[in-house]
Amino acid sequence: MSEALRLVVAGGGTAGHISPMLAIADAVKTEQPDAQVTALGSPGGLETKLVPEAGYPLEFVPKAPMPRSINADLLKFPFRFITAVNNAKKVLRATKAEAVLGVGGYVCTPAYLAAKQLKLPIFVHEANSVAGMANKLGAKNAAFVGTTFANTGLPGEVQVGMPMRSNVATMVKAELREAAREHFGVTGEKPVLLVTGGSSGAQSINTAIAQSLDELDAAGIHTIHITGRDKQIRDAAGEQLAHEGYTQIEYVDRMDYAYAVADLMICRSGAGTVCELAVAGTASVLVPLPIGNGEQKLNARELVAAGGAVLVSDAEFTKSYITENVINLLADQHKLEKMSHAAASLGQRDAAQIMARRIIEEVSTRRRAGQEG
Structure with a gap:
């Protein structure tokens, strides 16, 4: 034309x-x-x-x-x-x-x-x-x-x-991994758990993670927590929560780096997130939004059926779930690799x-x- x-x-x-x-x-x-x-x-x-x-x-x-x-x-x-x-x-x-x-x-x-x-x-x-x-x-x-x-x-x-967006659609996780770890300040070889509730955040997910930080740190896990705008986790003094092995930020512009740095991601199952997880080949624990017409649970079904993700309800996503399931999953590198390959098989x-x-x-x-x- x-x-x-x-x-x-x-x-x-x-x-x-x-x-x-x-x-x-x-x-x-x-x-x-x-x-x-x-x-x-x-x-x-x-x-x-x-x-x-x-x-x-x-x-x-x-x-x-x-x-x-x-x-x-x-x-x-x-x-x-x-x-x-x-x-x-x-x-x-x-x-x-x-x-x-x-x-x-x-x-x-x-x-x-x-x-x-x-x-x-x-x-x-x-x-x-x-x-x-x-x-x-x-x-x-x-x-x-x-x-x-x-x-x-x-x-x-x-x-x-x-x-x-092209930075996610064309990403190759292995090629971005080192730059992504540097971007988020991850040092050493600790496994990385990345948590996000989306651009608006998810209070229930944020609370469960805050309650589990001692156990996550004791397990040698670096937790990157994207809380959502104006949903920072604060301590008793009102200061943004600081903890060894814990990085808290409100929002991330480079989601390609977020998918690349994560050995495991905990997140909602919005359609965009589910599809980006597949393209990135990132293993995930999906916690569907408990309100609405149930579309987030439906969004997750292909990824879960393929073995690329684990599904847990919002009500069941608690400190107990994290300590009994998430920490064990992060310790199983073979399982994470299988989940990663399964997720990548669905990427469009x-x-x-x-x-x-x-x-x-x-x-x-x-x-x-x-x-x-």
């Missing part, structure tokens, strides 16, 4: 939505370096930080969630929703968008409806095993629906895997490229049809 592609990508709230959105945007720019990509998000979401850091312009659409009870907000909802759709249309017109990609989240519903009204092709990527409401709506009118997992129930879905690295190429092909086809017409 001689003229620069103009694409609007929509998604936000958490890294689980934003990361695949940015991965697809990056893949579009790799295929078409002069492409103009604009992101749609909501005020207050993590996209306010991550999208500008990735180098993309960010426009906002106000949140208009459907109230779950009969109250004053229910009466205001139609007006708020119409405003959100109209704001999305303004952005699409201002950017002269030729296509809209949505990955889920509040902002996607108005973006999908605005695209439909303007007769723009819609592309959907669903990260989870259970599709969200916004993507169920968008998929009804989509030119292409890509999913991470099979059988999400979306019409016309094609399983492509999870779009991920090209989902972002597949989505990008479908967008570019569709826009190119529409341009040719317009010229011929």
